[in-house]
Amino acid sequence: MTLVRVPPRLEQDVDLSKTYDAVIVGSGAAGGMAAHVLTTRGLEVLMLEAGKKLPIEQELRSMQWPYDHPRRGDAPPGYHSLSFNEYTIRTPPYAKGSTFKHVMSYVGGWGGSDYVKNILVDEKDHPYTGTKYAWVRARALGGKTNIWGRLALRLSDYDFKAKTHDGYGDDWPISYADLQPYYDKVDLYLGISGVKENLPHLPDSLFQRPNKLTSGEVKLREGLKKMGRVLTPYRAGVTTDGLKHNRYRSKCYGRGACDRRPGGCDIHAAFDSPTGLIYPAMDTGHLTIRTNSIAHEVLVDRNTGKARGIGFIDSATHKSYEAKAKVVIVAASTLESARLLLLSRSPQHPNGIGNSSGHVGHNFCEHVMGPGVTGLVKDLVGKPPTLDDGRPGGFYIPRFRNLNDRQPGFVRGYGFEGGGGFSIFPGNAMGTPGFGAQFKKDVRDHAGAFIGMGGFGEVLARYENYVDLDPAAQDAWGIPTLRFHYQFGDNERKMCEDMVAAGREMFEAAGIEVVRTNDQVLTEGWSIHELGTARMGSDPKTSVLNQFQQSHDVKNLFVVDGSSHVSASCQNPTWTIMALAWRSCEYLADEFRKGTL
Numbered sequence: 001m002t003l004v005r006v007p008p009r010l011e012q013d014v015d016l017s018k019t020y021d022a023v024i025v026g027s028g029a030a031g032g033m034a035a036h037v038l039t040t041r042g043l044e045v046l047m048l049e050a051g052k053k054l055p056i057e058q059e060l061r062s063m064q065w066p067y068d069h070p071r072r073g074d075a076p077p078g079y080h081s082l083s084f085n086e087y088t089i090r091t092p093p094y095a096k097g098s099t100f101k102h103v104m105s106y107v108g109g110w111g112g113s114d115y116v117k118n119i120l121v122d123e124k125d126h127p128y129t130g131t132k133y134a135w136v137r138a139r140a141l142g143g144k145t146n147i148w149g150r151l152a153l154r155l156s157d158y159d160f161k162a163k164t165h166d167g168y169g170d171d172w173p174i175s176y177a178d179l180q181p182y183y184d185k186v187d188l189y190l191g192i193s194g195v196k197e198n199l200p201h202l203p204d205s206l207f208q209r210p211n212k213l214t215s216g217e218v219k220l221r222e223g224l225k226k227m228g229r230v231l232t233p234y235r236a237g238v239t240t241d242g243l244k245h246n247r248y249r250s251k252c253y254g255r256g257a258c259d260r261r262p263g264g265c266d267i268h269a270a271f272d273s274p275t276g277l278i279y280p281a282m283d284t285g286h287l288t289i290r291t292n293s294i295a296h297e298v299l300v301d302r303n304t305g306k307a308r309g310i311g312f313i314d315s316a317t318h319k320s321y322e323a324k325a326k327v328v329i330v331a332a333s334t335l336e337s338a339r340l341l342l343l344s345r346s347p348q349h350p351n352g353i354g355n356s357s358g359h360v361g362h363n364f365c366e367h368v369m370g371p372g373v374t375g376l377v378k379d380l381v382g383k384p385p386t387l388d389d390g391r392p393g394g395f396y397i398p399r400f401r402n403l404n405d406r407q408p409g410f411v412r413g414y415g416f417e418g419g420g421g422f423s424i425f426p427g428n429a430m431g432t433p434g435f436g437a438q439f440k441k442d443v444r445d446h447a448g449a450f451i452g453m454g455g456f457g458e459v460l461a462r463y464e465n466y467v468d469l470d471p472a473a474q475d476a477w478g479i480p481t482l483r484f485h486y487q488f489g490d491n492e493r494k495m496c497e498d499m500v501a502a503g504r505e506m507f508e509a510a511g512i513e514v515v516r517t518n519d520q521v522l523t524e525g526w527s528i529h530e531l532g533t534a535r536m537g538s539d540p541k542t543s544v545l546n547q548f549q550q551s552h553d554v555k556n557l558f559v560v561d562g563s564s565h566v567s568a569s570c571q572n573p574t575w576t577i578m579a580l581a582w583r584s585c586e587y588l589a590d591e592f593r594k595g596t597l
């Protein structure tokens, strides 16, 4: 298989007089998957993407060393990335009054903002209001998948049937058995690396070659066995063996660059929606893409109340257009999808389309993170350097709380993401005292001996955590913005306290010296795993979508991204988003052919 470095021609003539079978809003994990499934089933599909098509390889420059870059990876003067203090001391809109020409979310400051400055949105153009929230958005073909962290995990019935397990919240309208075949399809189509562990609460995928653990990580894994806990190599949404059916992606060569910056792989071993899903969908001849197209309304047929297309604005010219379709698929990401539904008011749908329940924007949930632990593996001090960051991730410790036990302080659980060993920049250098030759020796001797991990915990879905439209604020295109009414609760705070204690306990059990613990909980939004604003359910009074992510109110409207999730689980969501979208779009295609939509 020869790797195709030139994508299909994206500047297509878009015929807006035509009625497409389906229009998809958004081109990230969810929109890309919808395009793949529907075009494979022969539907004529139009995809509207608010961002531009970027020459992504030139943006990511995965193999560029810091000394090859004029500013060591920093963006040009005039760019600013928001800091933790700005998110917590101030309230949104965070860019208001900033003297910087461009303001980006905190991810812009992670390993060099020059590589993401054209992928992340400029907060000046995209304000939001309300409670503090670190909202990270990527507007480009492929959305956040261009820079995602690649941890690709499945959910289990501990998540889908969480209420049955512990009494809190609501069960999902599906179980693991319903989704398992679609997780398998996603694994095989996109590639995932990992090791089978046979855990009921973290089901295995159909794995390709795993990444190797470093010596310190193996030590921690062995130590945890005594506690009945598991450390497994990072389950990466990366093809390590290659994919014969995809000519746009290479297998992983373990160059490590994706561990140095916020994601991104210029040979596309790491999954991204354009090369993984959209270009192959274009090769079917059934997909048309229009970038720079900001959807602001799901258009409604005044006679039937059904969706008839999308109203959108060209981001460059600010001109308004309509795209017509028999089915509308919203996949603009959890918060933007809720915004679009709420914006779509009509006499038939006065609270926004699909919102007769009043639940759109509510039950908003995600992951809480921040607390963690750093340790020193003493027997590795002074050992010769090894290429430890030549891999797409370190390790994952799956949830171990509230499975067979009941914690007194909190329900649900958390997992740890971490890594140990040598990396491009020795993380301990700044904290090492001294100067001169001895300082350099100390830094080098210790560089590969550190190991660290941080928790990712489930934030409970609560009706009172929600977003709505701010009647007084608009973005640069005059579209009303979201207003946040959202904060962590006592369950999250107690869970975070437990993360610190459990992290310390695990390092000590493995004989790793704890050099630092961190009990700081990061701002709401920091995990970039927002979920739940249009949840699925069996009851149209308390949910927005049915089990196929189809609107209860409007049967030719589907919302196929994380907004449909009933609870957040503590596992990262993207693989589940894609498995669900695959399942729903197969159902959609079947119903479309039957003429029932």
Ligand SMILES: Cc1cc2nc3c(=O)[nH]c(=O)nc-3n(C[C@H](O)[C@H](O)[C@H](O)COP(=O)(O)OP(=O)(O)OC[C@H]3O[C@@H](n4cnc5c(N)ncnc54)[C@H](O)[C@@H]3O)c2cc1C
Pocket: 025, 026, 027, 028, 029, 030, 031, 032, 048, 049, 050, 051, 107, 136, 138, 139, 140, 141, 142, 143, 144, 145, 147, 148, 149, 150, 151, 152, 153, 262, 263, 293, 294, 295, 296, 331, 332, 333, 334, 336, 340, 528, 529, 561, 562, 572, 573, 574, 575, 577
């Ligand atoms: C730095 C980083 C690390 C991450 N790490 C992980 C990880 O390790 N594991 C994991 O599971 N997840 C991770 N995520 C989250 C993951 O990227 C998201 O879950 C995933 O991309 C969601 O897919 P989506 O299609 O819903 O949204 P997106 O990928 O955000 O795509 C939505 C698309 O819709 C477009 N859009 C928005 N509004 C409109 C509109 N009005 N009109 C037209 N188009 C619109 C956007 O421009 C965007 O292209 C990470 C994210 C980031 C940024």
Ligand code: SF4
Pocket: 062, 238, 251, 252, 253, 254, 255, 256, 257, 258, 259, 264, 265, 266, 267, 268, 269, 270, 390, 391, 392
């Ligand atoms: S380690 Fe693999 S996935 Fe990561 S940038 Fe390198 S080749 Fe890509």
